[in-house]
Amino acid sequence: MQMIYAHRGASGYAPENTLRAFDLAADMHADGVEIDVQRTKDGRLVVFHDETLERVTKGTGLISEYTYDELKKYPLLYAVDGTEEDTIPLFSDVLTLLRKRGLRLNVELKNSRNPYPGMEEEVLQTVREADMVEQTMYSSFNHYSLLHIKALQPGAFCGILYEASLVHPWRYAASLGMDALHPQYAEPMLIERSEVKEAHLLHLEVNPWIVNDTGDIRECISLGCDRIISNYPDRAVSILNQCKPRD
Ligand code: G3P
Ligand code: MG
Numbered sequence: 001m002q003m004i005y006a007h008r009g010a011s012g013y014a015p016e017n018t019l020r021a022f023d024l025a026a027d028m029h030a031d032g033v034e035i036d037v038q039r040t041k042d043g044r045l046v047v048f049h050d051e052t053l054e055r056v057t058k059g060t061g062l063i064s065e066y067t068y069d070e071l072k073k074y075p076l077l078y079a080v081d082g083t084e085e086d087t088i089p090l091f092s093d094v095l096t097l098l099r100k101r102g103l104r105l106n107v108e109l110k111n112s113r114n115p116y117p118g119m120e121e122e123v124l125q126t127v128r129e130a131d132m133v134e135q136t137m138y139s140s141f142n143h144y145s146l147l148h149i150k151a152l153q154p155g156a157f158c159g160i161l162y163e164a165s166l167v168h169p170w171r172y173a174a175s176l177g178m179d180a181l182h183p184q185y186a187e188p189m190l191i192e193r194s195e196v197k198e199a200h201l202l203h204l205e206v207n208p209w210i211v212n213d214t215g216d217i218r219e220c221i222s223l224g225c226d227r228i229i230s231n232y233p234d235r236a237v238s239i240l241n242q243c244k245p246r247d
Helices: 019-027 091-101 118-128 143-150 169-175 192-200 212-224 233-243
Strands: 003-007 032-039 043-049 104-109 136-140 157-162 180-183 226-229
Touching: 003 019, 003 104, 003 233, 019 032, 019 091, 019 233, 032 091, 043 091, 043 118, 091 104, 091 118, 091 169, 091 233, 104 118, 118 143, 136 143, 136 180, 157 169, 169 180, 212 226, 212 233, 226 233
Parallel strands: 003 032, 003 226, 032 104, 104 136, 136 157, 157 180
Antiparallel strands: 032 043
């Protein structure tokens, strides 16, 4: 079944990676959300994209140099309505919300620049505690980290993130025991119909990001992509519903 995941929540409409953006994704009937997880100075897992605070808060410096209580003083900036009421959420609080709203989850471990040693164990444990194991899949640009996840929990569903024109990425992913390809969707396209077929033959999903343009969403659905990751889940859900009846 093809599905729509809201990228950093419904981030086309609300501050990215906030409880508000995740609630909105549920209101828009997304199947799931994609989130970015990092770790604070005091060892708390938080949902935040950049390694530094500058782009989306008035703070400066690395997120890993702040305790969670300190981070709460830096609300997320929101250009559309100017409010600053959204704060960086704890991973565990996000899981609670997703479970309540019936959303699936794609956890992206943001550990390419800062490896956050031990993060894999903590992420898996937090997901178990939230009773979200079945609904959760994992991705990362750090493929060593995904191997670590698989070693800890062989049944964990893992997708390799990449933003290059890889040759036969399905062979590479299968050789690592992965479950999905997570290619960047861009012009020129990094995925083609034959590649989706090759991936499917190896029982790998193809889950492109970030697919926002209506033509691109249609194209991904037509290519047979499995989970389409978009900042505009309402748009993608509507197009998917027009393409064929949903299960
Ligand atoms: O997981 C898909 C996508 O989120 C990867 O890139 O930079 O948006 O986290 P980025
Ligand atoms: Mg991400």
